[in-house]
């Protein structure tokens with residue numbers, strides 16, 4: 001390391017579910033430990049009411065699950081590109097703009113990375129999905145601008161971006177021996193992102209890779225959407241989703257949709273929402289489900305339920321079913337969720353993911369047979385149905401699994417070194 005010119009550039013993968021910070025130094029570990037010896041910090045904030053302080057990551061999840069009073073916020077990245085980003089949320093009795101909430105979390109990433117690296121970071125390459133927002137370029141640009149504004153506000157002097165699936169490619173490239181045409185498949189918590197890129201050891205540190213990137217693409221589908229579908233198909237019906245009103249119309253779906261969506265769970269607890277549900281109850285034929293919903297709201301157990309659903313989804317990557325214990329809500333209540341139900345519930349989403357890969361190949365003018373390698377990264381690439389269906393599109397390519405939670409952050413750190421120097 002050259003002490004005369006200390007590295008002041010890092011890469012940050014601010015993920016929907018997990019975040020990492022990387023600092024590239026040849027021969028040393030790139031990703032910086034952020035919590036409990038681990039290189040990821042779950043993208044979660046918990047406002048502990050009693051102690052009037054925010055906590056982050058695994059500790060935040062732990063405090064929430066231990067029943068500390070407070071407010072849990074997950075899937076913060078989903079705020080970018082949503083209408084909520086312009087609004088406030090109420091925490092610890094004051095109005096907190098969602099933008100400031102993002103600033104708190106990314107500021108925490110910066111602080112922890114600096115503490116462990118023993119130096120300040122002034123420049124950052126932030127990862128971004130290929131589309132923050134599908135099919136709306138202005139909104140997409142606004143999301144990136146918001147993230148840049150947040151990063152500057154917490155103290156970064158230079159802020160630039162790289163597509164997450166390009167960053168993952170640079171990480172993979174650091175370990176290959178000959179030129180390959182690679183399809184990068186990054187399926188995370190919020191988005192599925194792809195790049196088709198020519199990689200070669202001798203081009204690894206070139207500044208301009210424009211000609212090597214044949215195409216990038218993506219779609220706003222990720223693990224949180226799979227959680228949502230599993231919840232709606234398998235769990236929410238127990239809580240009144242799909243109930244009939246006395247008029248025979250279906251009960252409005254918005255409450256259950258919000259409850260099944262990580263970043264809108266808290267909205268179901270609002271007074272307005274509870275009042276509306278309360279008056280609706282009189283018009284519902286069978287109130288068993290909605291009464292359970294009231295119990296769940298009373299316990300503020302929405303995130304707990306969503307975590308059970310997520311844990312089930314993950315277990316279904318190797319098991320055929322999981323019995324989910326809901327006795328916390330009602331004595332002896334449980335539900336058996338099967339892999340078959342899960343796969344059926346996400347079938348439409350998988351078709352859209354495959355469609356996005358097709359579109360990418362078409363855009364690049366590359367035939368399936370020309371792709372040498374498919375590189376999988378991102379937590380949701382662990383879902384067998386998803387991986388198999390994408391892999392089956394390129395049967396002759398080699399299939400490689402990257403560091404599913406670390407590839408993007410490592411690649412962003414490589415990019416930061418190229419852009420800002422060592």
Ligand SMILES: Nc1ncnc2c1ncn2[C@@H]1O[C@H](COP(=O)(O)OP(=O)(O)OP(=O)(O)O)[C@@H](O)[C@H]1O
Pocket residue numbers: 014015016017018019077164187188189190191192222223224310313314317377378379380381382383404405
């Ligand atoms: N074994 C597994 N099988 C299925 N899904 C998994 C598994 N392990 C983790 N996941 C899911 O992966 C997602 C998190 O992946 P990852 O950390 O790559 O996302 P992210 O980088 O935070 O999100 P994004 O890149 O979309 O912003 C979560 O939805 C989680 O439930």
Ligand SMILES: [Mg+2]
Pocket residue numbers: 013015016164188189378408
């Ligand atoms: Mg990611």
